[in-house]
Amino acid sequence: MAAPFSLPTTHRALVLDKIGEPLRVETRPTPQVSPGTAVAKILVAGLLSYSREIYNGTRKYNLPTPCVPGNAAIGRIVAVGADATRFNPGDLVLIDIFIRGRDNPSIGALSGVHDGHTEASKRMMHSEWRDSTYAEYAKMPLENCFPLNEKRLLGDPSDGGLGYTVEDLLYMLPQIVPFGGLRAIGLDVCDRVIISPATGAFGSAAVQVALSMGSSVIAMGRNKETLEAVRGFFASQFGEDRIQAVPITNDVQQEVESLAKFGPADVFFDISPPQAAGSTHVKSAILSLRHSGRVCLMGGQREDVGIPLVNVMRNDLTIKGKWMYERGDVARVIQMVESGVLKLGKDAGSRTVGRFPLENWKEAFDLAAEHAGPGERVVFTP
Known part of the structure; x- marks a missing residue:
């Protein structure tokens, strides 16, 4: 050589x-x-x-x-x-x-x-x-x-x-991980997806990826200042009507009422860190899904979480766990970036x-x- x-x-x-x-x-x-x-x-x-x-x-x-x-x-x-x-x-x-x-x-x-x-x-x-x-x-x-x-x-x-x-x-890495989960649950154009928490590296990337795939987003997070910064940044790119924000308050009723203002969601995507153990947002988001809604769990919580089973049964909800992504997902994200659909750098x-x-x-x-x-x-x- x-x-x-x-x-x-x-x-x-x-x-x-x-x-x-x-x-x-x-x-x-x-x-x-x-x-x-x-x-x-x-x-x-x-x-x-x-x-x-x-x-x-x-x-x-x-x-x-x-x-x-x-x-x-x-x-x-x-x-x-x-x-x-x-x-x-x-x-x-x-x-x-x-x-x-x-x-x-x-x-x-x-x-x-x-x-x-x-x-x-x-x-x-x-x-x-x-x-x-x-x-x-x-x-x-x-x-x-x-x-x-x-x-x-x-x-x-x-x-x-x-x-x-x-x-x-390198920013394609935090984009690829949520893309794998969103693809696994069949996120589609015009779906409304709850993403939580949306204030970390992978969660905020999930917001951008979902918007770039044509969906609208309800972003949830505990840090209200960071949550609003994420919402405002992507609203300036995708439009105010495409992204909303709902704080995690550890009050299920309050969270459900806040989510309900934007109508039933099609998808809930969770990418919680281990520190989110005991958070209410998983239950709140599941309770806010429409009939036949889908749930993708990619978080790193070590403890069991509360699932409202009666609601899951009555509304024919699908719950899917996903660790990482498929090989084809990497190629698809690269294609999205090279085409200009998915941004990197300051635009992301x-x-x-x-x-x-x-x-x-x-x-x-x-x-x-x-x-x-x-x-x-x-x-x-x-």
Whole structure:
């Protein structure tokens, strides 16, 4: 393979020796391609607002150790396995960390974040895929690399481009997650969807995605100031009649009465964090659905929630759980972005609040924890 796309002998990677212990940067052999894989140079990798909690053990996520942690990234292909038919060195790609079993796609895990929920997923992640994207180079399955139209996405608007930065492209991750849930529940044009909570990174992205899919939105949230900011931002783009806001008050009757002002909803989409345990909004939203309404539960609450079963039965409601998304959903979001239907950057309220080298991992995790709001991101630039 000719320069400038040749692989160096060694590279730098952020290593987690054991959950709860400090991370460290290590010089190690650069990963080599094998059939079914690609090696990419990491240009920018995202952080979750709760990355610190994952690696210090607070979140109780399982990971193989030692490992290279990671998250979704934008990279440039450097080498591909001999069986590759699509990619060439130099191609710009979105690297998806949701790895599925090739012989059983129902098995999944999150590279560098969580080794899944089954023995099969753990076997997969503790062997071939233990290392993720917080490194100068990463090896990933070919099917987890999604080609990006670099000229369209990064090009100058005067030349038909959208003028995004490489960092802007990372915002597709919080868009892809709710898109997977909304697609799974059959969100349709002109549906009215309750989204809760709509004040975090994934919830606010869900608002934008649903509006871009042609639906109207009732956004719920506990922080009234942030909730109104989300409503106002997207109302300025999609129209005041397309998005409404209802605060979460922990009073079911009050919430139901507030939701009723906008008429029965078709869909309820929940993406609650663990901290939302005990919140009333799930019950309130379900009680506000029309006959044959649909519910998608993507939240991370650890405790059981109250479901009004009589209402579910009498109104023929459908309740569906969804973890992450399907592979085709990633491609669809990329298509929506490249077509201009789904915005990134300032038009999505998305911004980078901090960028760090691998050595400054602690500062990066701390800043990410402080900026969990709509559109905010912290990145590694290996």
